[in-house]
Amino acid sequence: MLAGFFPPDLSLSYLAALTVPLMQTISMAAGGMLIACLIGLPLAMFVGAQVRGARLAYGLLSGLRAIPDLTLAILCVVVVGIGPAAGMLALAIFYAAMIGKVFADLFLAADWRPIEALRSVGATRLMVAFYGLLPMTLTNLVSMGCYSFECAVRAAVIVGAVGGGGLGAELVGTINAFDYGRATTLIILLVIVVSALDSLSWLLRRHPRAVLLLIPLGLAALWANWPETLALRHAATTIGGMFPPALPLPALQALPRLLLETAFIAGAGTLLAAVLAVPLGLLAARNLVPAPVAMATRMLLEVLRAVPEVIWGLVLVTLVGVGPIAGVVALGLHSVGVLGKLYAEACENVRRAPVQALEATGARRLAVACYAILPLASAPVAIHTLFRLEWNLRAASVVGMIGAGGIGQALYNAQQLFFYDQMMAYVLITWAIVLLADALSDWTRRRLGWATVIA
């Protein structure tokens, strides 16, 4: 079965045929991000200016952000119909909330002293935001914006998988047609696109003004993906069908099992990733192994990380069949890529002094690693692993939507069978899980006094 994925289909005709879904994916991300910025930035400024109602707006943004992107995509597909318009709408909502919250956090963390001076001259809140908040946070806004755009392209692929069109839809299509060679091609393409975006955002960070060039791109994308007909009446009946959300008795009885399964996918996926990431992270640490070994390991980790959980899930469902095991391995593979890199950085960033002291005793490399580097790196390693567990709790609740078990699968089944009231019930439950995971990790962080780490 695995052999079926090799060799990838690199024929010119297939690569040429991929330009359309590729453009569709990128334009979904670009159009979605444009709408997201138009909504998110003013909201963030509203919160940052700390006017009346700002706390409420901040709460709404945090709440909205907790709805997983794939859940939003399914909702949008149901309402707008299959195609890139649904994907774009889902991305627009998700990233409006994300940008709104992240930018608001940046504004709230800005130096308050120039802000106080601007208030003291008698400027209105809007002017204070414009002359103080924006210029002071510009660099951070651009780099967070670039990071969001990168995430949006990856998300555009996965929302495609549940009916949003583009590369994701193509990937589902090839897998359903047992065309595994082409699936491999698509995954390679995804890795290339993600690393290209990495360099693009590096360029944008150095020339923040270039961000303005993305506006025409976004407008073109909006125009291309705009739904041809807006079936408002259909949308209204569909949304009406979702309320009140309800689960029949058998589904309610199955709920505890589904929740446990979701928790199992998250926990086992994180454990698998952590176990694999320890040796890989050590092999990727430039201060522990020869440079070529570190480089090679890093590339492997980069590939694992570039492919989102849902895409790994799609592949694994074909390999090991529908069910939670596919979910565990999917989360595990993506998380190895993330954790391996973070573990390697934790080893590279240890304080030099104790390491040198040990080297000065004439200890061998392995002894230095065991007695100085590993003990010093263990605290950040623990922090990163716990963060990953939180992230995976969210991921586990959506990865099921492509057949990898847990509550997500139940949600997807309900949608496929047009049981919209049940679907809505699962949407709300998923949302509650994410909010709970957020609150738990917030609590842990505060209790242990850990600083925020952006993975």
Next chain:
Amino acid sequence: MAPAGMLEIDKVTRRFGELTAVSEATLAIPGGQMVGIIGRSGAGKSTLLRMVNRLIEPTTGRVAFDGRDITQLRGRRLHSWRASAAMIFQQFNLVPRLDVLTNVLVGRLNRIPTTRALLKLFTARERALAIGALDRLGIADLALKRADTLSGGQQQRVAIARALMQEPRILLADEPIASLDPMNAKLVMDALRDINRRDGITVLCNLHTLDTARAYCDRIVGMAQGRIVFDGAPEALDEATVRAIYGTADRALDERITSTSIGAAALPAFARA
């Protein structure tokens, strides 16, 4: 009827939870005075100044200017009041990424319509005024530099130019020289005195150094633990009062320990040798 430009602070109190930062402060300052407010850090000087500009609201009490109660102002009127009570700060508080000229023009924000402000459309006259203000402080050549590339002394002079752009009735200076070296401290204090003498603008200046207050101010107000414990001419400030203000009851106080000015007395022995 109070005389023109009279600032009246009437039994103003500000509490932060358990802490009373300013307690029943009462002052009447006629237009055109240069007043130094002295005291240790935490004595309530900054809070008092901020309550005049309304960056901080008094818990109780009332502040009036020209007989008009300014503690009740809201919205547009509050913003206009803030514009006429300009502030400068210990840390200068310029917007780091903006150029010097824009930082000065910011002082005009209260007078221009929002749309023009958001498009950063300043008129030629406004720009000329800003350059004029910078020129008066001897730093017109820095107009197009980014604010965060300037030295502390230069930044504070930009902040004063910003205050001048507000065409204020009062200038509130919160520890304006506490972050500066003696040479720049003198430049800044001279500029404040010049504004006070030439433009007739009332200056209220928080200082924690006694000799600067003596050298520049017509009147000194001493604060300790939120209360006003002295109000009078510099000559009337005797050693017992100074001890009460700085809380050094059992030690002889040498005024020089609070000094930042460029007097020979302020310099350590090795520097004089």
